[in-house]
Amino acid sequence: MDVGIGEYLALCSILFGIGAIGFLTRRNMLIQLMTIEIMLNSVVFMLLAFNRVHTGSQAGQVFGFFVIAVAAAEAAVGLAILISYFRIKNSVETDKADLLKH
Numbered sequence: 026m027d028v029g030i031g032e033y034l035a036l037c038s039i040l041f042g043i044g045a046i047g048f049l050t051r052r053n054m055l056i057q058l059m060t061i062e063i064m065l066n067s068v069v070f071m072l073l074a075f076n077r078v079h080t081g082s083q084a085g086q087v088f089g090f091f092v093i094a095v096a097a098a099e100a101a102v103g104l105a106i107l108i109s110y111f112r113i114k115n116s117v118e119t120d121k122a123d124l125l126k127h
Contacts, residue, residue: 033074040067054110054117058103065096 044064048057069089076085107117114121 030074030078033077034071037067037074040064041069052119054103054107054119054122056121058100058107061103062096065092065099070090071075080102098113 041064044060044062044067047060047063051060055069069092072085072089072092074085076083076089079085110122111117
């Protein structure tokens with residue numbers, strides 16, 4: 026059974042769409058961070074799918090590694106912001122986050 030690039034692209038697009046819809050509809054910061062991670066994981070999966078099609082180069086795996094590193098840094102910074110916001114407001118809802126503008 027040979028899986029083509031179209032199936033990989035369809036799965037990655039579905040994952041990215043789920044992440045985007047989850048980010049736009051949820052108001053909980055923690056869930057929004059998780060949906061951003063889903064979107065970044067779909068990008069990594071797409072890079073690896075393209076690397077599978079173009080076997081002469083390992084560029085997809087290298088870029089995938091960098092996206093994973095950026096996702097880890099984003100998660101650390103996002104959680105730090107979330108913890109500091111929770112200490113101030115005792116809530117993780119994004120509707121009340123406009124007070125951080127000052």
